[in-house]
Amino acid sequence: MIRVFCFLLALCVPSFVQAQKVVADLSQRNVEITANFDGSDILIYGAIKGGPEDEALEPLDVIIAIKGPNDAVTVRKKDRRFGIWVNTDSVKVARAPSFYAVASTGPLNEVLSPQEDIRFQVSMERAIYAVGDEAHDAEGTRAFTDALIRLRSKANLYQQLDNSIQLFDQALFSTTIDLPANLVEGVYPMRIFLTRDGQVVSRLATFIDVRKVGLERWIYDLAHEKPLIYGILSLVIAISAGWLASAVFRYIRF
């Protein structure tokens, strides 16, 4: 489908302009979450291949989007009822990435046209999908998704990184994306778009694998696969720690 589209696109533009392609790689494809994991910097670098640069054309731009596993969340809003602040209203967000970073060579709304954004769902607003219901119109839901973006941006989980990609000589680009410590395990799809005048001319998809390893892996697996043993083990640890402290304190006679 994509290839067909690229082919059609290539037919549309004058034949003397060869379609340009983007190639890229990452500093690491596997992020391992260990007990003392406190975030990771991912260096993304690449080049734009093919086609001599035509002076008459608009300059190229690069957009990189990394998304964490989706989860469903409920965004609640407090309101004053009978003098106290209570949750009165909520919107279910069916698809909210646990992490989302979008980096670009310029302001995102300038390097990507709204139509292309709808097609590829690049911007944060597009990546989040809220279910509209009878209680909220589009505008009402919007306030809740904005709140979600605001809250997660504060936690560094959503990052809009305008002007963060360096593009050298319309050919080489690089950027660093900072994955925070509060990462959820899973596959993080990464997409790189090459745009010209707001239109996507080439794109590339890859992924980063975020996995718990070592002790973290063991605890997580045990908790999910043998919950009863895990629960009993937790209690045994608690009881023995309580006994140990008591014995030690009796010995030192504090």
Place this chain on the structure above:
Amino acid sequence: MQIYLPIAEVSVNAFLLLGLGGLVGILSGMFGVGGGFLMTPLLFFIGIPPAVAVATEANQIVASSFSGVLAHLRRKTVDLKMGTVLLIGGLVGAAMGVQLFAALREMGQVDLLVKLCYVVFLGIIGGLMFFESLKAIRRAKGPHKAPARKKHGLVHALPFKMKFRTSGLYISVIPPVLVGVFVGVLAAIMGVGGGFIMVPAMIYLLGMPTKVVVGTSLFQIIFVTGFTTLMHATTNYTVDMALAVLLLVGGVVGAQVGTRIGARLQAEQLRILLSIMVLAVCFKLALDLLIMPSELYSIGTGGGH
């Protein structure tokens, strides 16, 4: 030193957790409260998901209560018989509470109910204890009068009397069982061990001596929270072992220190301190409800109601 918690899936400072555990442990050993009503909101505050915080907190309370009970057992300040009676009531109450909680969740607004529960109960208990202890301290300072023993209440007219030697009581088992059930229901709804309700109830409703109350309360808390831990581990997978270990290392040490501090204080002083703490938490929760929050929106997990 940052540490990544495998179940909570957040990264937090290990020393902060040790400190929190220690602080709550001291209170636990001193007053016979599990400390859940303090720790759970603190864990929310540092960004632990609520479900994980509640479940893991239960596991930590097991450790600090056990540590505290051992210290009290050596002092012979645990009424095992009374503890068992309260526990039977408590488990029945907890089972009822879980059902009630599920029903309330269906209706929505369960958060609000929990908060109102906290404010009302903490306010009443804290206020009563505060004034009563104040009066007791004044009385002790004034000319020494023999404390008038109110020995004839409804509590003494009921059947099924039992001798509780450690507490020096000969009363019907019905009031302790009812207290147990009531605390069990509240504990399940509010997600805590219930010590802060249990302790005043034992002092004022059952007339137990303050020194015995603390150890006895801890004794029954071990079982209630142990049961809760298993329930959460098997149904929700929300007990975070790494978080629990960090909290309980601080907690068990704190509980030992707290027991020793408690032993040096007079009963009235102990009660007045507990009441001040209870009132402070109540005040904080009431403020949260009354003052406009700086962020009106909050994120909850799942597609819930």
